[in-house]
Amino acid sequence: MFTELNTEGKVVGAKQVKRALSKSEVQTVFIARDAEKKVTEEIEDLCKSKEVVVQYIDTMEELGEACGIDINAAVAALLNKN
Structure with missing residues (x-):
């Protein structure tokens, strides 16, 4: 499991990640593999243009759990440590 996402230094959801x-x-x-492409495509493109690493998680349920939230999540991001 991706326990590093269960921290304050993250954002969850397409709007916040964008x-x-x-x-x-x-x-x-x-990015959850089972998320709708219309939600994830723009984020994948932004990641490519900004050279941000993308890791894929099998399901939205797993990603939500890894983030420590009680709902499914299509995308989440770990923020830079400033």
Whole structure:
């Protein structure tokens, strides 16, 4: 399990991840393989353009659990340590 996501230095959800990517605050992005492509495609493109590492998690349920939340998550990001 990706326990490093159960920290304060993260954001969860497409809108928050996009915002953090646009501010260059992201170290790694986690994307659930079973998430809808319309949600993840733009984030994958942003990660490529900003050279941010993307790690894929099998399910949205696993990603939600790794983030320490009680709902499924399509995307999450680990923020830079500043």
